[in-house]
Amino acid sequence: MKNEQKEKFRRHITDKIQSLKKDIISYKELTRPIAPDNAIGRISRMEAINSKSINEEALRKTENSLVKLEHALKIIDDEDFGICIECDDPIPFARLMILPETNLCVVCAEKLTG
Template identity: 30%
Template sequence: MEGERQQAFRAHLLARLEELAAGEALGRGGKKVVELDQQSVGRLSRMDALQSQAMAQAASRMRLAEERRIRAALARLDEGEFGFCTDCGEEIAAARLEQEPAVALCMSCARG
Protein backbone atom coordinates (compact mmCIF):
# COMPACT_ATOMS: atom_id res chain seq x y z
CA MET A 1 0.00 0.00 0.00
CA GLU A 2 1.40 3.39 -0.97
CA GLY A 3 2.51 5.87 1.67
CA GLU A 4 -0.10 8.49 0.85
CA ARG A 5 -3.00 6.09 1.47
CA GLN A 6 -1.35 4.87 4.65
CA GLN A 7 -1.10 8.43 5.92
CA ALA A 8 -4.77 8.99 5.11
CA PHE A 9 -5.70 5.86 7.06
CA ARG A 10 -3.46 6.95 9.94
CA ALA A 11 -5.10 10.39 10.03
CA HIS A 12 -8.56 8.81 10.00
CA LEU A 13 -7.66 6.39 12.81
CA LEU A 14 -6.12 9.13 14.95
CA ALA A 15 -9.16 11.36 14.45
CA ARG A 16 -11.41 8.49 15.55
CA LEU A 17 -9.28 8.02 18.68
CA GLU A 18 -9.85 11.67 19.53
CA GLU A 19 -13.61 11.24 19.04
CA LEU A 20 -13.60 8.22 21.34
CA ALA A 21 -11.67 10.13 24.02
CA ALA A 22 -14.16 12.99 23.82
CA GLY A 23 -17.08 10.56 24.07
CA GLU A 24 -15.51 8.89 27.10
CA ALA A 25 -15.06 12.26 28.79
CA LEU A 26 -18.72 13.09 28.20
CA GLY A 27 -19.88 9.67 29.40
CA ARG A 28 -18.08 9.77 32.74
CA GLY A 29 -20.99 11.44 34.51
CA GLY A 30 -23.39 8.68 33.51
CA LYS A 31 -21.26 6.00 35.15
CA LYS A 32 -21.40 7.53 38.64
CA VAL A 33 -22.77 5.46 41.52
CA VAL A 34 -26.54 5.70 41.81
CA GLU A 35 -27.82 6.84 45.20
CA LEU A 36 -29.98 4.28 46.99
CA ASP A 37 -31.69 6.83 49.27
CA GLN A 38 -35.40 6.68 48.44
CA GLN A 39 -35.99 9.88 50.38
CA SER A 40 -34.13 11.94 47.78
CA VAL A 41 -34.96 9.88 44.68
CA GLY A 42 -38.12 7.93 43.96
CA ARG A 43 -38.01 4.21 43.16
CA LEU A 44 -38.78 4.69 39.45
CA SER A 45 -36.29 7.53 39.12
CA ARG A 46 -33.65 5.34 40.75
CA MET A 47 -34.45 2.47 38.37
CA ASP A 48 -34.14 4.88 35.46
CA ALA A 49 -30.80 6.11 36.83
CA LEU A 50 -29.57 2.50 37.18
CA GLN A 51 -30.57 1.77 33.60
CA SER A 52 -28.81 4.93 32.39
CA GLN A 53 -25.73 3.95 34.37
CA ALA A 54 -25.70 0.47 32.79
CA MET A 55 -26.06 1.98 29.32
CA ALA A 56 -23.21 4.43 29.99
CA GLN A 57 -20.99 1.57 31.19
CA ALA A 58 -21.82 -0.51 28.10
CA ALA A 59 -21.05 2.45 25.82
CA SER A 60 -17.74 2.91 27.61
CA ARG A 61 -16.84 -0.76 27.07
CA MET A 62 -17.67 -0.43 23.37
CA ARG A 63 -15.48 2.69 23.07
CA LEU A 64 -12.62 0.87 24.82
CA ALA A 65 -12.93 -2.12 22.46
CA GLU A 66 -12.89 0.19 19.43
CA GLU A 67 -9.89 2.04 20.84
CA ARG A 68 -8.01 -1.27 21.14
CA ARG A 69 -8.84 -2.15 17.51
CA ILE A 70 -7.64 1.28 16.35
CA ARG A 71 -4.41 1.07 18.33
CA ALA A 72 -3.77 -2.39 16.85
CA ALA A 73 -4.35 -0.98 13.35
CA LEU A 74 -1.92 1.86 14.06
CA ALA A 75 0.65 -0.71 15.22
CA ARG A 76 0.12 -2.65 11.97
CA LEU A 77 0.70 0.60 10.06
CA ASP A 78 3.98 1.14 11.93
CA GLU A 79 5.08 -2.44 11.26
CA GLY A 80 4.17 -2.33 7.56
CA GLU A 81 1.48 -4.99 7.99
CA PHE A 82 -1.56 -2.76 7.60
CA GLY A 83 -4.01 -3.92 4.95
CA PHE A 84 -3.19 -7.60 5.35
CA CYS A 85 -5.33 -10.14 7.17
CA THR A 86 -3.91 -11.03 10.59
CA ASP A 87 -5.09 -14.65 10.16
CA CYS A 88 -4.22 -15.68 6.62
CA GLY A 89 -1.96 -12.83 5.48
CA GLU A 90 -3.99 -12.09 2.34
CA GLU A 91 -4.57 -8.48 1.35
CA ILE A 92 -7.78 -6.97 2.75
CA ALA A 93 -10.02 -5.45 0.08
CA ALA A 94 -9.57 -1.69 -0.27
CA ALA A 95 -13.32 -1.12 -0.02
CA ARG A 96 -13.37 -2.97 3.32
CA LEU A 97 -10.53 -0.82 4.66
CA GLU A 98 -12.23 2.33 3.41
CA GLN A 99 -15.38 1.32 5.32
CA GLU A 100 -13.53 0.36 8.52
CA PRO A 101 -9.80 1.12 8.63
CA ALA A 102 -9.29 -0.76 11.91
CA VAL A 103 -10.46 -4.07 10.43
CA ALA A 104 -7.93 -6.86 10.92
CA LEU A 105 -9.46 -9.73 8.93
CA CYS A 106 -10.26 -10.30 5.28
CA MET A 107 -13.85 -11.27 4.45
CA SER A 108 -13.02 -14.97 4.18
CA CYS A 109 -11.50 -15.13 7.65
CA ALA A 110 -14.18 -12.87 9.14
CA ARG A 111 -16.88 -15.25 7.91
CA GLY A 112 -15.06 -18.17 9.49
Protein backbone atom coordinates in the same frame (compact mmCIF):
# COMPACT_ATOMS: atom_id res chain seq x y z
CA MET B 1 -0.96 -0.18 0.80
CA LYS B 2 0.19 2.96 -0.94
CA ASN B 3 1.74 5.79 1.07
CA GLU B 4 -1.11 8.20 0.32
CA GLN B 5 -3.60 5.56 1.49
CA LYS B 6 -1.58 5.08 4.67
CA GLU B 7 -1.65 8.79 5.38
CA LYS B 8 -5.39 9.00 4.75
CA PHE B 9 -5.86 5.96 6.97
CA ARG B 10 -3.60 7.44 9.68
CA ARG B 11 -5.67 10.66 9.70
CA HIS B 12 -8.89 8.64 9.79
CA ILE B 13 -7.73 6.58 12.78
CA THR B 14 -6.44 9.66 14.59
CA ASP B 15 -9.81 11.38 14.14
CA LYS B 16 -11.65 8.30 15.39
CA ILE B 17 -9.34 8.07 18.41
CA GLN B 18 -10.02 11.69 19.33
CA SER B 19 -13.76 11.10 18.99
CA LEU B 20 -13.62 7.98 21.15
CA LYS B 21 -11.66 9.81 23.85
CA LYS B 22 -14.41 12.44 23.99
CA ASP B 23 -17.05 9.70 24.15
CA ILE B 24 -15.19 8.02 27.01
CA ILE B 25 -15.22 11.25 29.02
CA SER B 26 -18.98 11.54 28.46
CA TYR B 27 -19.63 7.90 29.38
CA LYS B 28 -17.54 8.21 32.54
CA GLU B 29 -19.71 11.14 33.56
CA LEU B 30 -22.86 9.12 32.86
CA THR B 31 -21.62 6.12 34.84
CA ARG B 32 -20.90 7.92 38.08
CA PRO B 33 -22.57 6.35 41.12
CA ILE B 34 -26.22 7.23 41.60
CA ALA B 35 -26.68 8.79 45.01
CA PRO B 36 -29.77 7.84 46.96
CA ASP B 37 -32.06 10.79 46.56
CA ASN B 38 -35.45 11.21 48.12
CA ALA B 39 -36.40 13.71 45.44
CA ILE B 40 -36.73 11.03 42.76
CA GLY B 41 -39.25 8.24 42.90
CA ARG B 42 -38.56 4.52 42.94
CA ILE B 43 -39.25 4.07 39.22
CA SER B 44 -37.10 7.04 38.26
CA ARG B 45 -34.28 5.62 40.36
CA MET B 46 -34.64 2.22 38.66
CA GLU B 47 -34.55 3.92 35.26
CA ALA B 48 -31.40 5.79 36.30
CA ILE B 49 -29.75 2.54 37.40
CA ASN B 50 -30.72 0.84 34.13
CA SER B 51 -29.40 3.79 32.14
CA LYS B 52 -26.16 3.64 34.13
CA SER B 53 -25.74 -0.05 33.23
CA ILE B 54 -26.27 0.68 29.55
CA ASN B 55 -23.72 3.49 29.69
CA GLU B 56 -21.21 1.25 31.50
CA GLU B 57 -21.44 -1.28 28.67
CA ALA B 58 -21.06 1.50 26.10
CA LEU B 59 -18.00 2.74 28.01
CA ARG B 60 -16.42 -0.75 27.95
CA LYS B 61 -17.03 -1.11 24.21
CA THR B 62 -15.67 2.36 23.51
CA GLU B 63 -12.54 1.73 25.59
CA ASN B 64 -12.04 -1.58 23.78
CA SER B 65 -12.38 0.15 20.40
CA LEU B 66 -9.88 2.79 21.49
CA VAL B 67 -7.29 0.13 22.38
CA LYS B 68 -7.77 -1.57 19.00
CA LEU B 69 -7.48 1.70 17.07
CA GLU B 70 -4.37 2.74 18.99
CA HIS B 71 -2.86 -0.65 18.13
CA ALA B 72 -3.75 -0.20 14.45
CA LEU B 73 -2.08 3.22 14.50
CA LYS B 74 1.11 1.69 15.97
CA ILE B 75 1.36 -1.04 13.32
CA ILE B 76 0.30 0.94 10.25
CA ASP B 77 3.89 1.11 8.99
CA ASP B 78 4.52 -2.64 9.39
CA GLU B 79 4.97 -4.35 6.04
CA ASP B 80 2.18 -6.83 6.76
CA PHE B 81 -0.35 -4.19 7.82
CA GLY B 82 -3.52 -4.48 5.76
CA ILE B 83 -2.82 -8.14 4.96
CA CYS B 84 -5.37 -10.76 6.04
CA ILE B 85 -3.93 -12.99 8.77
CA GLU B 86 -5.82 -16.01 7.41
CA CYS B 87 -5.25 -15.96 3.64
CA ASP B 88 -2.43 -13.39 3.24
CA ASP B 89 -4.47 -11.41 0.68
CA PRO B 90 -4.62 -7.62 0.96
CA ILE B 91 -7.58 -6.29 2.94
CA PRO B 92 -9.43 -3.78 0.72
CA PHE B 93 -8.75 -0.17 1.68
CA ALA B 94 -12.49 0.54 1.92
CA ARG B 95 -12.86 -2.23 4.51
CA LEU B 96 -9.97 -0.83 6.54
CA MET B 97 -11.60 2.60 6.48
CA ILE B 98 -14.81 1.11 7.88
CA LEU B 99 -13.14 -1.28 10.34
CA PRO B 100 -9.63 0.11 10.93
CA GLU B 101 -8.87 -2.50 13.57
CA THR B 102 -9.65 -5.49 11.35
CA ASN B 103 -7.00 -8.01 10.42
CA LEU B 104 -9.25 -10.18 8.24
CA CYS B 105 -10.55 -9.76 4.71
CA VAL B 106 -14.31 -10.04 4.17
CA VAL B 107 -14.15 -13.64 2.93
CA CYS B 108 -12.13 -14.89 5.91
CA ALA B 109 -14.19 -12.87 8.40
CA GLU B 110 -17.37 -14.46 7.04
CA LYS B 111 -15.82 -17.93 7.25
CA LEU B 112 -14.84 -17.41 10.88
CA THR B 113 -18.16 -15.93 11.98
CA GLY B 114 -20.23 -18.44 10.03
